[in-house]
Amino acid sequence: MVNKRFLFVGVMMLFGPMFFFHGNPTKAQADLADQIAKADVEYGEYLSGECITCHQSTGASVGIPSINGIDAEIFVSIINAYRSKELENKVMQMMAGRLDDEQIISLAAYFSSLPD
């Protein structure tokens, strides 16, 4: 007869990491939403000074896309994609590469609060 407890431990050793990693993206998502909710919007506004030399503060797209009103979590993924060079634009790769996580989250909170 198979010892049930022994079987349980064996199964958890094999598949436990899968449960663990499976739970992680959801937790990361919740953490990000939490960080955005607590972000310093005024710091974001301060940092945005550099961005609006190219991105129109009026929300108009004149060659360069408007970034006003982009959902904050999407904004963070876009900037991270430029930072990791997944998105190609050289200028934005350079801009994003200079920002740390706190600055990106503050910018996301600020720009998402603007009407698009």
Ligand code: HEC
């Ligand atoms: C020198 C000009 C310039 C500056 C400064 C600049 N950007 Fe950009 N940005 C661009 C261009 C051009 C694109 C379009 C790139 C592309 O087609 O991939 C872009 C794209 C973006 C996008 C994606 C928009 C979309 O709809 O896909 C975001 C978000 C963004 N910029 C955020 C920022 C932030 C935040 C800053 C300030 C830290 C900033 N940008 C500073 C030129 C600039």
